[in-house]
Amino acid sequence: MLNDPIPPHVDPRKLADRGVTINGSLLLADLERLCDPLSDDVGTVQAKFDFERDEQHVVVIHSELDVEVKMVCQRCLELVTLPIHSECTYAVVKEGANTQSLPKGYDVLELGEDPLDLQALIEEELLLALPIVPAHHPEECQQPAGADEPESSKDEVSRSNPFSVLAQLKRDPNV
Ligand SMILES: [Zn+2]
Secondary structure, eight states: OTTSBOOSEEOHHHHHHHTOEEEEEEEGGGOHHHHTTSSOOOOEEEEEEEEEEOTTOOEEEEEEEEEEEEEEOTTTOSEEEEEEEEEEEEEEEOTTOOOTTSOTTOEEEEOOSSOEEHHHHHHHHHHHHSOSSOOOOGGGOOOOTTOOOOOOOOHHHHSOOHHHHHHHHHHOTTO
8 A cells, every 4th residue: 555656636625525645655856956955866655645625615635755865964964864754734725815814833735726736745855855955863873073063061051040030929919
């Protein structure tokens, strides 16, 4: 099941009416714009899309994407393999529709009568999920000695004293 190809175009409204889940994969090499910032285009994207209508009858698509990509670590300049996981909830609306009443947390997807380009959606979502500064885990990184990270020493200072908070509460006559 997981190796079914992802259909390039779908009608999300019909799929939502039927409560369809699409599970499949596509090659990283087919996503040209996504491969641009990557070190190579070898890999497979696992994608899952749940189509449904919410209580307001809005067409909702919940996406789950997983892929491993290779990028250049910005600390040691060696290759780093990064697992990318992305989840989004899209609300499909007509072009120019009023989106004020949509629940927060939805990504608005304007769609006219044309079918939805699922491949473009995957590419767009993964581009946003890529790290801005790719890097190894500190303990796996071949960074040159001496280039260590700044320690977080400000924590202690900024932590508020629990007793002073309590005192403030007691002083407030409305409590
Ligand atoms: Zn590194």
